[in-house]
Amino acid sequence: MLFLIYYYIKTKEGSQMSSALDRLKNLTNKISSYELERKENLKKLENLFDTLALSAKVPEFKQLFDFKAINLSGASLLSENLGEVKEGKYLQILAIGYDKNAVVKSKNLSLGYYGRAENVDVELKNKIVEFIIRFRFEKSFMTLEHYHDMLEPFKK
Numbered sequence: 001m002l003f004l005i006y007y008y009i010k011t012k013e014g015s016q017m018s019s020a021l022d023r024l025k026n027l028t029n030k031i032s033s034y035e036l037e038r039k040e041n042l043k044k045l046e047n048l049f050d051t052l053a054l055s056a057k058v059p060e061f062k063q064l065f066d067f068k069a070i071n072l073s074g075a076s077l078l079s080e081n082l083g084e085v086k087e088g089k090y091l092q093i094l095a096i097g098y099d100k101n102a103v104v105k106s107k108n109l110s111l112g113y114y115g116r117a118e119n120v121d122v123e124l125k126n127k128i129v130e131f132i133i134r135f136r137f138e139k140s141f142m143t144l145e146h147y148h149d150m151l152e153p154f155k156k
Contacts, residue, residue: 038137038138038141041134041137041138042138044130044134045131045134045135045138046061048127048130048131048134049061049064049131051127052093052112052127052128052131053112054093054111054112057095057109057110057111057112058095058111064095064135065138065139065142066097067095067096067097067109068096068097068098068106069095069096069136069139070093070094070095070096070111070132070135070136071093071094071096071132072091072092072093072094072128072129072132073086073089073090073091073092073094074086074089074090074091074092074114074116074117074120075089075091075117075125075128075129077129077132077133082129082133083125083126083129085117085118085120085125086117087117087118088116088118089116089117090113090114090115090116090117091113091114091115091116091117091120091125091128092110092112092113092114093110093111093112093128093131093132094108094109094110094111095108095109095110095111096108096109097109112128114128
């Protein structure tokens, strides 16, 4: 019997099984590391929320996630030129809310206005950019969970 198991493992099917287990192990490790990264991200995001004094517009940190999105004007959020200042523009954090019952569904709220982008301290600008990227990172997890739950009725 042991010989048959050994032989099976050494065959092509066995190596595929082994590789499937390796892929499963790698996926499990990746998911675990994402959860750890997510928890760490939330701590840093809340710290940036306090540092940037955004509670003036959003009283509680958790209310931040009621917004559909948060954008930045005055600096780039593209990976190839992240944080690059747009000359002549004003650096501002914009939150996009959505009210399905309102006549105008979408509503923008300025969470922070910092003046002309080229005059903003580089360290402050980098914290603002980091805040938005960290918000989007967490929001992507929330969106994933939302759609996962929405698929529940279709599971048979």
